[in-house]
Each structure stands twice: as C-alpha cells, then as structure tokens.
Amino acid sequence: MMYIDPHIHVTSRTTDDYEAMQQAGIVAIIEPAFWLGQPRTKVGSFQDYFSSLIGWERFRASQFGIRHYCTIGLNSKEANNEALAEQVMELLPLYIGKEGVVAVGEIGYDDQTEAEDRYFRQQLDLAKEVNLPVMIHTPHRDKKRGTTRSMDVCEEQGLDPGMVVVDHNNEETVKEVLDRGYWAAFSIYPNTKMGNERMVEIVRQYGPERIIVNSAADWGISDPLAVPKTAALMLERGIPETHVQMVCYQNALTAYGQSGQIKESDWLQATPVDQRQLFSGNSVLRGGQTPKVGSGSSNIIKN
Numbered sequence: 453m454m455y456i457d458p459h460i461h462v463t464s465r466t467t468d469d470y471e472a473m474q475q476a477g478i479v480a481i482i483e484p485a486f487w488l489g490q491p492r493t494k495v496g497s498f499q500d501y502f503s504s505l506i507g508w509e510r511f512r513a514s515q516f517g518i519r520h521y522c523t524i525g526l527n528s529k530e531a532n533n534e535a536l537a538e539q540v541m542e543l544l545p546l547y548i549g550k551e552g553v554v555a556v557g558e559i560g561y562d563d564q565t566e567a568e569d570r571y572f573r574q575q576l577d578l579a580k581e582v583n584l585p586v587m588i589h590t591p592h593r594d595k596k597r598g599t600t601r602s603m604d605v606c607e608e609q610g611l612d613p614g615m616v617v618v619d620h621n622n623e624e625t626v627k628e629v630l631d632r633g634y635w636a637a638f639s640i641y642p643n644t645k646m647g648n649e650r651m652v653e654i655v656r657q658y659g660p661e662r663i664i665v666n667s668a669a670d671w672g673i674s675d676p677l678a679v680p681k682t683a684a685l686m687l688e689r690g691i692p693e694t695h696v697q698m699v700c701y702q703n704a705l706t707a708y709g710q711s712g713q714i715k716e717s718d719w720l721q722a723t724p725v726d727q728r729q730l731f732s733g734n735s736v737l738r739g740g741q742t743p744k745v746g747s748g749s750s751n752i753i754k755n
C-alpha cells in the first residue's frame with residue numbers, strides 16, 4: 453500500500469527517517485510551515501525558512517524517493533509578535549503561488565489571543581483569494597473551544613469547509629468537525645493524545661470519509677512512521693483495506709489536490725532517485741559515499 457503523510461516537519465528529521473519512510477511505503481509528504489522552537493526575531497529568518505520548504509527540503513526528499521509538498525503561513529504562536537507578523541504577512545503572497553505549495557497553513561490559534569485571531573482571519577482571506585486549501589492547527593489547550601472557534605471564523609470569512617483541513621483532532625472534536633463538512637485530520641503522537649489504538653476506534657466509529665491520519669513528526673518526541681504503523685494496526689483490527697487507503701492516502705490527496713499542486717502521477721511517474729544530483733551545488737552525500745541511483749536501494753551503482 454502507498455501512504456501519504458500530510459503533516460510532517462521533515463526539516464527536523466534525519467536521512468535515516470527518510471529512508472525508513474520510503475521503505476515503509478510513504479510516497480509523498482506535506483511539510484507545513486510552523487514554529488521552530490526558537491522564536492524568530494527577523495523577517496529574513498522566515499524568508500529563508502519558506503525558501504527551504506520550496507527548495508532544499510523538496511530536493512532532499514526527492515533524493516530519498518519521496519515527493520515533498522508544503523504549506524506556507526504564519527503560525528499562531530509567532531503571530532503574537534505583531535511587529536514581525538506584519539512583515540511576514542507581506543512575505544506570504546510571494547510564496548503561496550510557488551510550485552508544490554498545497555495550502556495556506558498551519559494557521560489558527562495557540563493561546564487564542566486577539567493578535568492570533570487577526571492574522572488567522574487575514575490568512576483565511578488570502579487563501580480564499582488565491583483559491584488554496586487551508587490547514588488549521590487547533591490549540592492544544594482549550595482544544596474543544598478553539599476548534600469550534602476556528603470553524604466559526606472560517607465561516608465568517610466565507611471559506612468553503614471542503615477547502616479546510618482541521619488538524620490535531622481528538623474524540624471530543626471529531627464529530628463537530630465532520631458534521632460541519634470539514635476535513636478532520638489526526639496527529640498520531642507516540643504515547644500521548646491520539647495513540648494508534650484510539651485512531652483505529654475513531655475510524656471504526658465514524659468511517660473513512662474526510663478523515664486524514666498524519667504523524668505531525670517534528671523536533672519533539674514523535675514518530676515519522678506513524679501513518680504506516682497506524683495503517684497496519686487498522687488492518688490487523690479488521691478495518692477494511694479500502695477505508696485504510698482513504699484515511700492514510702486518498703483523502704489527503706483529494707483535500708490538498710484542490711490546490712492543483714499535488715497529483716498521483718507526481719510519484720507514479722517520478723524520475724528515479726539519483727543521488728548524484730545537486731541543489732545549489734550541494735548533495736545529500738558526504739565524502740566517499742556511494743550514491744543511490746534508481747528507484748530502490750537494490751539499484752545502487754558506483755559513481
């Protein structure tokens with residue numbers, strides 16, 4: 453089975469992770485622009501970060517046989533630095549039209565402040581203007597209220613729920629998100645929040661329509677194989693294969709495919725991996741390593 457991980461911050465992950473993901477059947481990933489742990493103090497830091505999402509990281513993923521897409525946005529946490537946020541907002545239109553940008557995101561609420569609300573609305577307007585899907589980060593604190601409020605605001609700004617993926621759901625939020633016509637994404641964190649077992653029960657209870665599974669793996673304790681592992685557990689627990697295929701592959705493709713920037717032929721007809729390639733003069737290889745050339749690890753040739 454092929455998998456898509458539609459929310460993973462691979463910039464923070466290693467080449468071992470990329471190799472393991474490719475071997476586990478992950479063919480495509482979406483990397484949302486987000487907070488890096490260290491608060492940024494200059495607009496140039498955002499600019500270089502956005503550039504790496506559409507440039508270097510996209511190239512790096514391709515060197516391991518994985519198609520990389522991204523979302524561009526001002527995250528809710530850093531929206532609270534208003535002087536900087538103003539400058540980032542001016543930057544966004546330069547990036548959201550670039551190749552491989554499948555949504556505006558991840559945006560929404562962190563502490564549900566007035567500044568977060570303002571930049572969330574402005575970015576929803578931007579997404580609507582350019583007809584891109586939206587990826588919403590729902591707050592970890594006061595989640596139920598923050599999730600409801602996020603959807604209320606989308607509707608106040610005139611967005612079509614079918615263009616909006618509400619992420620980081622749990623058992624308390626899923627019903628309302630689905631009832632209101634939004635895509636409901638779930639982040640599988642190891643041992644906390646959405647354990648794999650709980651995800652199986654949600655798919656059993658609500659069915660596969662508009663449900664999306666992701667790893668949200670980043671620089672914290674997380675698992676870049678959460679999607680294929682959850683798929684395996686679903687199959688083991690008797691969830692039909694067609695349902696697993698929807699929640700771990702097809703729904704993400706359909707939702708973000710509305711951008712016109714991601715399609716199945718991107719990986720089905722991909723050019724084979726060639727680690728001899730360079731990006732701005734840089735390769736993923738270090739001195740003396742043998743590049744992989746061809747689609748799989750069995751096709752290694754000497755340079």
Ligand SMILES: [Zn+2]
Pocket residue numbers: 459461484486558668
């Ligand atoms: Zn994230």
